[in-house]
Structure formats: structure tokens, C-alpha cells
Amino acid sequence: MKISNFIFIILVLIFFVACTSGGSKTASTGFVGGKEGLSASISIDSASGGNKVLDAGSENFRILVNLQNKGEHNVPENDVLVTLDGISFNAFQIRDPTKRNILPLTGIRREAGKATTPAQIIVDYDANYQPNEDADRTTNIAANICYNYETISRVKNLCLRKKVTSPSSATACKIDETKLAENSGAPFQVTTFSERPAGENKVNVYIEAKNSGKGLLYDKDYLSQGKCIESDKDKNKIYAKVELTEFKDSVNIISCSGLNGNQGTVNVIQNSVQLSCTVDTSSLQDNTFETPLRVTFDYVYKDSVSTSLTIKNSV
Amino acid sequence: MKKRGFILVLISLFILSSCTSFDNYFGRNTAQIGGKGLILNFVQPSTSEISIPEGFPLNVKIELKNYIENEQGLNGELCLRDLLTDNFGGIPSFDCRPINLASPKKLQSNNNLLVEPETFNFGPYYYKNAQREFQSASQTQLIADVKYELESKAKSLICVKREGSKAAPSNCGTETKLSIEQEDLPLKITSASATSFVKDFEADLLLELTISKTSDGQVISRSNNFEQAPKGSAFVEFNLLVNSIPAKCIGLVGTSLEVTRTEKESKIKCSAKLSFNQDFIQVPIDIKMGYGFIQSVNGPVIKFGKEEDI
Numbered sequence: 001m002k003i004s005n006f007i008f009i010i011l012v013l014i015f016f017v018a019c020t021s022g023g024s025k026t027a028s029t030g031f032v033g034g035k036e037g038l039s040a041s042i043s044i045d046s047a048s049g050g051n052k053v054l055d056a057g058s059e060n061f062r063i064l065v066n067l068q069n070k071g072e073h074n075v076p077e078n079d080v081l082v083t084l085d086g087i088s089f090n091a092f093q094i095r096d097p098t099k100r101n102i103l104p105l106t107g108i109r110r111e112a113g114k115a116t117t118p119a120q121i122i123v124d125y126d127a128n129y130q131p132n133e134d135a136d137r138t139t140n141i142a143a144n145i146c147y148n149y150e151t152i153s154r155v156k157n158l159c160l161r162k163k164v165t166s167p168s169s170a171t172a173c174k175i176d177e178t179k180l181a182e183n184s185g186a187p188f189q190v191t192t193f194s195e196r197p198a199g200e201n202k203v204n205v206y207i208e209a210k211n212s213g214k215g216l217l218y219d220k221d222y223l224s225q226g227k228c229i230e231s232d233k234d235k236n237k238i239y240a241k242v243e244l245t246e247f248k249d250s251v252n253i254i255s256c257s258g259l260n261g262n263q264g265t266v267n268v269i270q271n272s273v274q275l276s277c278t279v280d281t282s283s284l285q286d287n288t289f290e291t292p293l294r295v296t297f298d299y300v301y302k303d304s305v306s307t308s309l310t311i312k313n314s315v
Numbered sequence: 316m317k318k319r320g321f322i323l324v325l326i327s328l329f330i331l332s333s334c335t336s337f338d339n340y341f342g343r344n345t346a347q348i349g350g351k352g353l354i355l356n357f358v359q360p361s362t363s364e365i366s367i368p369e370g371f372p373l374n375v376k377i378e379l380k381n382y383i384e385n386e387q388g389l390n391g392e393l394c395l396r397d398l399l400t401d402n403f404g405g406i407p408s409f410d411c412r413p414i415n416l417a418s419p420k421k422l423q424s425n426n427n428l429l430v431e432p433e434t435f436n437f438g439p440y441y442y443k444n445a446q447r448e449f450q451s452a453s454q455t456q457l458i459a460d461v462k463y464e465l466e467s468k469a470k471s472l473i474c475v476k477r478e479g480s481k482a483a484p485s486n487c488g489t490e491t492k493l494s495i496e497q498e499d500l501p502l503k504i505t506s507a508s509a510t511s512f513v514k515d516f517e518a519d520l521l522l523e524l525t526i527s528k529t530s531d532g533q534v535i536s537r538s539n540n541f542e543q544a545p546k547g548s549a550f551v552e553f554n555l556l557v558n559s560i561p562a563k564c565i566g567l568v569g570t571s572l573e574v575t576r577t578e579k580e581s582k583i584k585c586s587a588k589l590s591f592n593q594d595f596i597q598v599p600i601d602i603k604m605g606y607g608f609i610q611s612v613n614g615p616v617i618k619f620g621k622e623e624d625i
Contacts, residue, residue, distance in 0.1 A: 083593070084593075085480075085482055085593045085594045085595060085596075086482065086483070086593070086594075086595055086596060086597055087596065087597065088558060088596065088598060097593070131559070131599075134384075134468060134470070135496070137472070137599075139472065139597050140474075140483075140484050140597060142482035142483075142594075142595070143482075144482065144594060214481070215481075216479075216481070227592075229477070229592070229593055229594050230477045230478070230479045230480055230594050232478075232479070235479070304481050304482035304594075305482070306482045306484075
């Protein structure tokens with residue numbers, strides 16, 4: 001009897017654990033997600049090995065910048081600029097320190113329930129250190145990577161009706177609440193989304209988005225400058241567009257402060273952006289309904305990688 | 316007791332190993348001239364004091380080891396003298412030999428320097444009547460005067476960065492202290508700092524250096540420097556390159572730094588412009604100084620006695 005009681009208790013416990021372990025289910029999103037865009041690394045390919053090269057023009061070697069697309073945006077060819085940094089290009093005989101990607105980098109996606117392997121390419125430079133050093137010396141070599149990227153954030157359940165302030169049924173969706181924003185895999189993402197009534201025919205949405213990566217945000221047209229270096233005037237800018245995907249004329253009914261209607265360039269302050277938008281519901285249906293809202297951010301992301309390089313005095 | 320004895324042995328071993336690990340040690344008949352660069356050693360007589368009878372020949376051998384790396388090697392003069400007048404025989408006023416020392420070779424296996432010593436023979440010298448004249452202090456001392464010229468090379472790296480550059484190393488900034496790589500020589504750069512101002516695609520660099528005399532001796536102008544330095548001064552040829560481009564320096568007389576006999580250090584300021592089309596750059600700084608140096612090194616004491624007394 002005692003043993004049977006013991007077994008019974010164990011079975012009950014197992015039952016409870018099994019039934020309650022998945023209690024707090026997170027909402028699944030259609031995106032793969034993640035907070036990265038392009039991931040980069042830099043290395044030296046030389047006969048000397050170990051990040052060492054010879055001086056006085058004795059050794060041809062290559063500087064390799066490896067790029068992997070760990071986000072979801074497809075980066076077409078020529079949408080990445082890699083500019084070498086930290087060294088004298090003349091001394092290293094590097095004709096052009098800036099190169100673009102000649103192959104696209106497709107974003108990750110979900111296939112058979114799993115995320116695909118990140119696409120990768122190598123941007124390489126031929127180099128040869130010309131000056132004659134009296135003794136070995138070590139220097140830092142870096143690569144700046146600037147690339148066009150896009151973040152898509154989706155709120156599946158924006159709640160709307162024509163007369164916002166009129167009462168609604170208990171089963172209808174709520175206008176006044178914080179909603180979950182799903183983000184595509186990218187370094188800049190929406191972190192807070194909330195909706196509230198703003199008038200008889202108006203709904204306000206508040207959007208906060210942040211840069212989660214170690215890089216910096218630049219104006220979406222920055223690649224036209226031709227090189228990836230610091231530029232105060234182009235830095236901390238992002239292009240945002242807010243739209244109701246089920247409505248062709250959302251440009252007419254959405255208006256955001258600081259934007260030109262529902263889209264425009266906004267300043268990034270301390271790595272974050274706040275948008276306050278009004279949705280005009282006067283042309284919408286009377287009944288409460290849910291509809292998806294999409295926020296698209298377009299930007300150039302500037303990141304950097306570095307490594308040490310030892311220049312050896314060749315005898 | 317046993318423990319104490321063991322500790323004593325350990326301490327002795329430690330002291331012994333410390334004292335014999337350096338080639339250029341300060342000891343009897345050996346001196347370090349001009350920093351670690353040039354080592355002089357009285358090989359003969361090998362002790363710090365010898366007694367010789369009058370009329371007995373005195374032969375002197377001096378060994379020089381050159382640790383200074385430069386393409387031209389080390390040229391100069393080695394002179395031997397004593398403290399007595401020529402009336403007592405011995406070394407004539409100045410007995411000199413030209414020195415032409417090859418640059419040391421660097422061993423590839425461990426980067427150590429392979430130095431070939433050169434030996435200079437002086438004498439024989441004969442002293443007479445010294446003991447009779449100076450009964451109470453019948454001795455003299457050998458002194459070697461070394462004069463040589465050299466071109467020293469010092470180098471450093473300066474890192475200049477644009478505001479906001481994240482890839483720049485932590486020692487990259489608008490004001491930095493520079494770490495100088497240089498040999499141990501009579502004149503050394505004892506402090507160096509750099510300030511940079513970056514605007515658009517150019518950087519203005521301001522460098523401040525302190526050059527100090529680090530050894531006993533006298534700095535002199537090089538023989539090929541035809542500029543006449545004022546009395547009590549010497550001209551040190553000075554050349555500073557930033558990324559292989561000559562910098563403009565203030566406080567120079569032409570391209571030379573005037574160094575007075577009494578000054579222990581000199582300060583110099585140089586400026587350079589750098590084309591700067593990237594977020595950060597590390598550029599080499601090369602500093603060359605050409606000068607001569609004279610130093611006197613005391614050798615063994617020579618005591619005179621009658622033949623029967625020795």
C-alpha cells in the first residue's frame with residue numbers, strides 16, 4: 001500500500017509538471033528575429049602566418065574582411081561599403097581602401113522550422129608593406145563596414161473603429177493598451193508600442209525603437225558618399241515609415257510628428273527614436289476590428305572590426 | 316642552524332647570479348660609456364691597482380665593445396693619459412688611437428646582439444724618478460678618453476582619430492603621451508607628448524619632446540657639422556619625421572639643436588600636417604640625432620716602487 005501511494009504521488013507530480021511547464025507561452029512571430037545585421041571579422045592572409053607580414057616590400061599578403069548576414073534583410077550587391085582604417089594606405093600599397101560587395105547577402109529565413117545559415121562573403125585587399133623597419137612593430141588594422149539595412153516591425157493587432165470614444169463590447173479588442181511589436185532580425189528594433197484613444201475619430205500610437213548593436217545609425221543615403229568613415233552630419237538619422245498594410249491609403253490617415261505625413265527622416269538620440277503617430281479613423285468602419293500596422297526603418301548601419309598586425313623586420 | 320645556513324647559501328647564490336648576469340657591469344677596470352651603447356674595459360692591467368718598479372715597461376690593453384646599432388658603425392678616437400707630467404716618462408701627453416667599430420649584428424634566433432670586441436694596445440711606457448720625487452704618494456692613474464660620433468635613431472607611433480571613431484585603440488586620442496623606442500645613448504628623449512586637431516580631412520599634430528643627457532660626459536658637434544656652435548655649446552643635428560614627412564621644429568638653429576655644457580635637458584616643439592581621410596590612423600614618428608660625445612674613464616692606479624720592494 002505504501003509503495004502504491006508513493007507511485008501515485010510521483011505520477012501526479014509528473015502530470016503537474018508536464019501540464020504547467022508550457023504555461024507562459026510566448027507569442028510566436030513570423031520573423032526569425034535577432035538583433036544583428038551584418039557580422040564582420042578581419043584577418044590577415046600571409047605566408048608568415050599569425051597576423052605577421054614582412055617589411056620592405058618582401059611579402060605580398062591579403063587583408064580579408066569576412067561578412068555574414070545574420071539579420072533578415074536581403075542585402076543586394078553594392079549595398080555594403082568596406083573601408084580599411086588605421087593604417088597608411090600608401091605604406092601598405094593599397095590602391096583603394098574602399099570596396100563594395102560584388103555578391104548579394106541574403107537574409108536569414110525560416111525553413112522547415114529552423115533558421116537558415118547566414119550568407120557570407122569575403123571582401124579582400126591585396127597589400128604589401130613597403131617601408132623598411134629597423135625592428136618589428138605591431139600596429140592596429142581596422143575595417144569600417146557600412147551597409148544599407150531595413151527593419152520591419154509589425155503589430156498584428158492594432159485596434160480601430162470609426163468612433164473611438166464610443167463604447168464597445170467586452171469581446172472587442174482594446175484600443176487603450178500596450179501591444180506586442182514583432183521585429184525582423186536587425187540591429188535596430190521597436191521595443192515599445194502602445195495605442196490609446198486621442199479623440200472621437202483619432203487613435204494615437206506611440207512607438208519607441210532602439211539600436212541594440214554596437215554600430216551607429218546613418219542616413220539611408222550615406223553610401224553615396226563613397227566611403228565608410230565618420231560623418232557627423234549624416235550620423236544618427238533613420239528613415240521611418242508607418243502604414244496600415246491592409247489599407248492602400250494609409251498615407252492619408254496616418255500622421256506622425258516629425259515626419260512628412262507617415263514617413264520621413266527622424267533623428268536618433270542616444271541610440272533611440274520615439275514616434276508619436278495619429279490614425280484618423282473617420283473613414284473606417286463602425287465596428288471595432290483589428291488590423292496590422294507596419295513600421296519600416298531604413299538606414300545605413302556603420303560597424304567596425306579590428307585586429308593587430310605585426311610588421312617584421314626582414315633581414 | 317641548518318636552516319640559517321641554507322638561507323645564507325640561497326641569498327649568496329642569488330647575489331652571485333645577479334652580479335654576473337650583465338655583460339656591461341660597473342666593476343673594476345670596466346666602464347659603461349654613453350649608456351649601454353659603448354663598453355670600455357681595461358684588460359691590461361686587469362686589476363684596479365698595480366705596483367711596478369720604475370723603468371719597468373707598462374703595457375696597457377683596452378677593449379671596446381660597441382652595442383650601438385647603426386649602419387655606419389662607430390667612429391672616433393680613444394686616448395690614454397696619466398696624471399703625471401712627461402718629465403716622469405710614462406704616457407706622453409695624449410696617446411690616441413682612431414676607433415672604427417662595426418655595428419653589432421642582431422641574431423635572428425633571439426634578437427640578441429652579437430658584438431665583436433676590439434682591443435687597443437698602448438705602450439710600453441716607462442716611468443722614471445717618480446718615486447723619488449713623490450715619496451709619500453708615488454702613484455698615478457690611467458685615464459681613457461673616448462670621443463666618438465654617432466647618429467641615434469628613436470621611433471614611436473602616434474595614433475590620430477576622428478571624433479566618434481569606435482575602431483580606434485584606447486590609446487588614440489587628442490592628447491597622448493608617446494612611448495619612445497630608442498637605444499641607451501648619451502642623449503635620450505626622456506618625454507614625448509602629442510596633441511592632434513582633426514578637421515575635415517586633415518590633422519594638425521603638435522609634438523613636444525624633452526631631450527636629456529643621460530651620461531657623464533660632454534656632447535660635442537659632429538666633425539662634419541660646419542656650423543660653429545658658440546663657446547660652451549654643441550650642435551646636435553635634429554631631424555623628426557612624421558609618416559616619413561619632415562616636421563617643422565622651433566628652437567633649432569638651422570636643423571640643429573644647440574646644447575650647452577651646463578644644460579641637462581632641452582625642450583623642443585615640432586608640428587606636422589597629416590592628410591587624414593579615415594577614422595583613425597597610426598603613423599610612425601622617426602627622430603634622428605647626430606652628435607659627438609666625449610667621456611673620460613678612470614683606469615687602474617699605478618704605484619711605483621723600487622725593484623727590490625716589489
